[in-house]
Amino acid sequence: MLDAVTSLAFSIQxxxxxxxxxxxxxxxxxxxxxxxxxxxxxxxxxxxxxxGDDCGADAGAWYRAKYLREADYSELxxxxxxxxxxxxxxxxAYFEPSADDLQSELKAPTRAxxxxxxxxGKGYVRVIVTTNFDRLLERALESEGISPTVISTADAALGxxxxxxxxxxxxxxxxxxxxxxIRNTVVELESYDAEMDGLLxxxxxxxxxxxxGWSATWDKALSRALLRCPSRxxxxxxxxxxxxxxxxxxxxxxxxxIELDIDSADAFFIALEAKLDALERYAEPHPTSxxxxxxxxxxxxxxxxxxxxxxxxxxxxxxRAFQSLSSLQISGWTLTLDQILERMRxxxxxxxxxxxxxxxxxxxxxxxxxxxxxxxIRRIAGLKKMASGLLDLLALQIYPACLLFYxxxxxxxxxxxxxxxxxxxxxxxxxxxGIETPLLMVVLPWRVLSLDAAxxxxxxxxxxxxxxxxxxxxxxxxxxxxxxxxxxxxxxxxRFEYLTALVHLDLYFTSENKTLxxxxxxxxxxxxxxxxxxxxxMERLSEEADKEGEDWAxxxxxxxxxxxxxxxxxxxxxxEILPRRVHR
Numbered sequence: 136m137l138d139a140v141t142s143l144a145f146s147i148q149x150x151x152x153x154x155x156x157x158x159x160x161x162x163x164x165x166x167x168x169x170x171x172x173x174x175x176x177x178x179x180x181x182x183x184x185x186x187g188d189d190c191g192a193d194a195g196a197w198y199r200a201k202y203l204r205e206a207d208y209s210e211l212x213x214x215x216x217x218x219x220x221x222x223x224x225x226x227x228a229y230f231e232p233s234a235d236d237l238q239s240e241l242k243a244p245t246r247a248x249x250x251x252x253x254x255x256g257k258g259y260v261r262v263i264v265t266t267n268f269d270r271l272l273e274r275a276l277e278s279e280g281i282s283p284t285v286i287s288t289a290d291a292a293l294g295x296x297x298x299x300x301x302x303x304x305x306x307x308x309x310x311x312x313x314x315x316x317i318r319n320t321v322v323e324l325e326s327y328d329a330e331m332d333g334l335l336x337x338x339x340x341x342x343x344x345x346x347x348g349w350s351a352t353w354d355k356a357l358s359r360a361l362l363r364c365p366s367r368x369x370x371x372x373x374x375x376x377x378x379x380x381x382x383x384x385x386x387x388x389x390x391x392x393i394e395l396d397i398d399s400a401d402a403f404f405i406a407l408e409a410k411l412d413a414l415e416r417y418a419e420p421h422p423t424s425x426x427x428x429x430x431x432x433x434x435x436x437x438x439x440x441x442x443x444x445x446x447x448x449x450x451x452x453x454x455r456a457f458q459s460l461s462s463l464q465i466s467g468w469t470l471t472l473d474q475i476l477e478r479m480r481x482x483x484x485x486x487x488x489x490x491x492x493x494x495x496x497x498x499x500x501x502x503x504x505x506x507x508x509x510x511x512i513r514r515i516a517g518l519k520k521m522a523s524g525l526l527d528l529l530a531l532q533i534y535p536a537c538l539l540f541y542x543x544x545x546x547x548x549x550x551x552x553x554x555x556x557x558x559x560x561x562x563x564x565x566x567x568x569g570i571e572t573p574l575l576m577v578v579l580p581w582r583v584l585s586l587d588a589a590x591x592x593x594x595x596x597x598x599x600x601x602x603x604x605x606x607x608x609x610x611x612x613x614x615x616x617x618x619x620x621x622x623x624x625x626x627x628x629x630r631f632e633y634l635t636a637l638v639h640l641d642l643y644f645t646s647e648n649k650t651l652x653x654x655x656x657x658x659x660x661x662x663x664x665x666x667x668x669x670x671x672x673m674e675r676l677s678e679e680a681d682k683e684g685e686d687w688a689x690x691x692x693x694x695x696x697x698x699x700x701x702x703x704x705x706x707x708x709x710x711e712i713l714p715r716r717v718h719r
Contacts, residue, residue, distance in 0.1 A: 139395050140403075143372050144410035146343065147259050153369060154343040155262035156251065158272075161348025161376070162400045166248070167241030168269050169229050177229075178211045223312060230269045230312045244275035247347075250404035252279045255303045259411060262298055262338055263305045266354055268312035272305055287311045289328035298337070306334060308357060327356045335360040343369030344390070347400055351382040361386050374403055412462070413481075428452065428488050429495050436499050446507055449496065452489050453511040459485045460518055460535055472591050475584070478531055479592075483609055486515075486535045490542045494613040497546025497555055505555040509563050512539045516565045516574055530585075533578055540578045541606050542613060544635065548627045549617040553692040556631075560638045560694060573642050575635060580606055581657045603632065603660040625664070629672040632659030634689060637704045640712070641695065644704075656712045673709065 147154050160170045169177070179194040190197035198206040216222040232242035244252075252275035254260045263272065263283075276283050286292050287307040298304050308331060327335070339361055351358055371392035373383065376399065387394060397403040428448070435445035460482065489511065496508050516536035540559060547555040563574040580602035583589075595601035607628055618624040640656040665671030680687050685698055695701040 139372070139393055140407060141410060142393075143345070143370075143395070144407060144414060146370060147345075147407075148411050148414045150343070150369075151258045152261040154260065154345055155264060155338055156260055157344055157346045157349055158263060158265040158267065159347070159349025160267055161350075162247055162265075163245070163267055163269055163271055163348075165245045165399065165401055166243060166269075166271055167236060167239075168267075168271070174226070174229055175206055175211055178215060179206055182211070182215060226268065226312050242269075242271075244271045244278070245401055247400040247404045248272055248275035249278070250401075250408045252276045252281065254404075254408060254411070255279070255281055255283075257411075261301065261303055262342055263303070264335070264338060265305065265307055266309050266349060266357065267307070268310065270311070276303060285311070286334065289330040292328070292330040292334045295334070298341075306331075306338070308335070309354070325355050327360075332356075332360060336364065339364040340366050340368075344371040344392075346371065346373040346392075347397075347403065348374075349383075350380050351386055352380050358382060358386060362389055364390070367391055374400075425488055425491050429491050432492055432495055433499060436496060436504055439503070442503070445504065449492055449507050449511055452492060453514050456485055456489045456535070457514055457518070460515070472588075475531065475588060476592060479534060479605075482531070482535045483538065486538055489515075490538055490610065491613045493539050494542040494546040494610070495616075497543040497552060498550035498617050500552065500555065502554055505552075505558050508543050508555065509558050512536060512543060512559060512578075513563050513565060513574060515539055516563075516578060530583060534583045536574075536578045537580055537583055537602075538606060538609060540574070541631070542610055544631045545610060545614050545627055546617070548631050549614060551688065553688040553694055556634070556689075557692050557694040560635055561642070575639055576642060579635070579639065579657050599663045600658065600660045607660060626672065629659070629661035629664060630676065633661050633672050633676060634694065635659075636712075637701065637708055638694065640704045640708055641700065656708055658712070662713060673705075677705065 160168070164170060176194045179198050180190055183190040183194070183197070188197075188201075195206050212222060212225075216225045230242065236242045248271045251260065251263070251272065255263075255276060256279045265272065273283060273285065281303055283303040283305045284296060284301045285305045285307060286295050287310045292306075295301075295304070308327065335357070367390055371387070371390040372395055373379070373387050373392050374395045374397045375383075376397055379387070379394070386392070395403070431448055432445065435441035435448060493508055493511060496504060500508065516533065518532050518535065543559055544556060547553065547559075560575050561573065564571050565574050565577055566572070567577050580600070583602050586601070589595065589601040590597055592601055592605065595604055598604050611624060614624060614627070618627050636657050636659055643656065661672050665673060680690075680698060680701060685691070687698070689695055690698050690701065695704070
């Protein structure tokens with residue numbers, strides 16, 4: 136069963152901009168912004184000191200004993216500052232950071248404020264209602280490049296742009312501390328102007344609601360606005376760190392809301408943001424998006440007049456995938472099997488459209504387009520970076536490039552495009568541990584995950600080549616149009632893996648730095664399949680080379696420098712590599 140925060144994340148993610156935030160003073164306490172009660176106690180201390188009294192450690196108890204009633208924030212403020220202007224001046228010190236505050240990073244946007252600003256930037260939230268006078272939200276939004284529409288008076292409410300047309304609207308129902316019209320006293324909080332009431336009615340009727348840091352105790356007019364809302368078309372979620380007030384419980388009951396227990400506003404909004412990001416990454420591209428991308432590629436690749444369109448299509452999707460993949464954090468020292476599988480699924484999902492583009496582009500493309508496809512693979516391979524953390528976690532970064540390498544390679548095999556196969560196998564380089572290295576020696580499945588870890592993946596337990604087998608399964612659908620029969624797909628997969636294994640061996644022997652790879656040649660899924668076949672892919676390729684000689688496509692296109700060199704690598708691979716590694 137889903138927990139309430141996950142349910143909330145699903146609701147917000149599926150209905151971007153539909154949920155409004157209602158934020159109270161509790162959101163800003165972590166920034167050193169005092170609550171109304173904190174200000175009340177401080178005002179008691181100051182007023183007592185001015186009168187020559189000492190209220191001791193418990194200002195509230197002193198006030199109660201002296202005046203025979205509970206201290207009241209509104210009453211105190213009204214007694215100490217008679218006009219709205221006086222109250223604004225008196226309160227400014229509680230909101231503006233001093234030099235000491237700045238040094239201690241107080242009265243600055245908290246992690247919750249910054250997380251909310253990012254949620255606004257991603258389009259999840261468009262409307263924020265707050266009882267707070269401070270400007271922490273505005274500062275956090277501005278740091279994200281967002282200039283919110285701020286409504287803090289009746290005039291502003293009357294002339295505001297429709298909520299649906301503004302990127303972000305902050306409704307400061309009690310005003311801004313720099314404005315003399317702020318609402319503080321019980322009388323001022325008892326009612327709003329008609330324009331503000333009308334705006335709140337629209338928000339509470341048309342939007343879902345997420346409440347955080349609001350007690351509902353003092354803001355009577357705000358509570359009435361919630362109570363008079365006629366509809367409950369979207370859910371109300373109410374976070375709580377401690378026991379809710381009776382007023383809050385009454386509102387939750389009226390709106391049939393859901394209570395969420397939280398440790399802090401910071402922790403809650405960061406967790407919510409993480410869940411939303413995960414949902415976005417997991418979201419498979421709509422089939423129409425994949426099909427549209429492929430249809431566009433086929434149109435653009437068919438005629439030279441569309442070469443700019445083709446370049447823009449592949450380059451923009453490559454960059455989108457790169458940015459999405461880059462946003463995944465790579466640090467950490469612990470990694471469970473579930474986390475490995477989750478990360479692999481995220482990589483597969485984010486790369487799906489680009490996989491289809493490269494598979495189709497490799498099948499249909501000629502020499503003119505192969506450079507574009509090679510650049511796409513090299514760009515994604517650049518994700519692998521030097522970083523601290525668990526080795527398996529770092530190695531997994533190459534998985535998207537592995538998928539793209541195989542997608543292009545299988546498309547090239549299916550379309551008999553050995554020029555492209557040579558390009559992706561020999562002509563692309565990437566940086567590995569600070570050394571320029573042929574891409575082929577970095578992106579093969581054996582580099583993605585340790586064999587022990589890979590053999591624990593669900594569905595691939597104890598497989599001889601578990602990552603190869605997963606790549607085989609993932610790429611089946613993108614290649615189905617060109618390799619409809621399973622036997623044809625298997626044959627193309629084995630052919631690609633065997634040829635790239637021999638190229639890898641050739642690169643290893645001709646390299647000046649033999650430490651570039653973790654071994655001299657990889658073992659593909661063909662190695663164990665060959666034991667089940669009457670004639671293995673190795674035997675069939677050898678026969679093709681015998682028959683066609685120097686005119687054989689892998690030789691003619693430069694995949695191997697010469698037929699004799701192919702024969703040398705073939706003999707060494709079958710004599711030295713297979714016997715000692717195929718039965719691991």
